[in-house]
Amino acid sequence: MEDTVRKDAPDTCYTYQQIIAKDQPDDTCMLEKWETLTTRVEETQMAIKLHRELTALRTEFKSAHDRLFSYEITLEQPHVLDERINRITAELAALRDRKAAMLSLNVSTHRLITDHGNSASLIFTALKDGVADLYRVWDETFQKGNQQLCALQAVQQFSVRLAELQCALRRDKDTLAVLDVALQAGATSEVASSVRHVARLLSEKQDISCQNGTVLKDSSTEEVSSGVATKFGDSSPISLTQEGGSLSDSGISDSGSEQELSERERRLAALRRLTRTLESQLAPGSEALSELWKRVEDAETELRDLQKHCRELIVRTAASVEARAAKRTSSQVHHFVE
Numbered sequence: 001m002e003d004t005v006r007k008d009a010p011d012t013c014y015t016y017q018q019i020i021a022k023d024q025p026d027d028t029c030m031l032e033k034w035e036t037l038t039t040r041v042e043e044t045q046m047a048i049k050l051h052r053e054l055t056a057l058r059t060e061f062k063s064a065h066d067r068l069f070s071y072e073i074t075l076e077q078p079h080v081l082d083e084r085i086n087r088i089t090a091e092l093a094a095l096r097d098r099k100a101a102m103l104s105l106n107v108s109t110h111r112l113i114t115d116h117g118n119s120a121s122l123i124f125t126a127l128k129d130g131v132a133d134l135y136r137v138w139d140e141t142f143q144k145g146n147q148q149l150c151a152l153q154a155v156q157q158f159s160v161r162l163a164e165l166q167c168a169l170r171r172d173k174d175t176l177a178v179l180d181v182a183l184q185a186g187a188t189s190e191v192a193s194s195v196r197h198v199a200r201l202l203s204e205k206q207d208i209s210c211q212n213g214t215v216l217k218d219s220s221t222e223e224v225s226s227g228v229a230t231k232f233g234d235s236s237p238i239s240l241t242q243e244g245g246s247l248s249d250s251g252i253s254d255s256g257s258e259q260e261l262s263e264r265e266r267r268l269a270a271l272r273r274l275t276r277t278l279e280s281q282l283a284p285g286s287e288a289l290s291e292l293w294k295r296v297e298d299a300e301t302e303l304r305d306l307q308k309h310c311r312e313l314i315v316r317t318a319a320s321v322e323a324r325a326a327k328r329t330s331s332q333v334h335h336f337v338e
Helices: 002-070 077-118 124-183 186-204 263-279 285-338
Strands: none
Touching: 002 077, 002 124, 002 285, 077 124, 124 186, 124 263, 186 263, 186 285, 263 285
């Protein structure tokens, strides 16, 4: 009996060894599956974390985009324009700062996909597409902010230049009113000297003879010829616009040489250029653009009215100078006869 047991023992051991050898591949396979599953879970967790960061940045950029769109481009008081410009400048600075976070997210996404070699995975594909879309949103937002900033700065410059022109035209109007009163009081020589300066500022084109002071001659220095009245008419070297004329239909383009334009005309031409610049930045038919063109037209109308007044004053001054010269000549002849 004992011999029988000893004889069967090797067979039993062999059987156990076969069973163990047979079970070992299953254990190894399960371990590999477990490691693969663990890796995928880690990948998914990292991808979800990156996706949350991406979503947060995208929401932030979209909010900035909406805020930039909300800033109206209108002709406002200087302090209002300054405030809007400062806000947009701050928005653009914040966007520049967030570009570093966007770059870090892009690098992390690329590293995750490269390290795990699973770029074909659906979650990784969505992450890559999300990063690309994030860059697109950032570019659009930053570009829109720059457009809004440039437009507001142009409106701000328009506002400043318009105020300067209006102030200058008010001074011209007051000067012409004073000269008109002085002419009625008989101060012909003083008016003749002063009106020359105003005409040089208001005229459509600068004229050498005007700048040399030969348009109006002082009656105290020499006698005025009989044709002086014609000299200050429509053919005057001071090319004042005729009634109803405008910068556009008078043959003078604001794109021409500014040296040919008078000081007031140069200011008006600058306003026109700024408004045309805004035409490319604002929507066609926008209320802001219509308001800017209306301000330009109002300023031009005021300038044309002053040019007409100045031209009339020149003619009246010339007639007064001629009358005084004729009177003086008559007095000299009468004295000689006596």
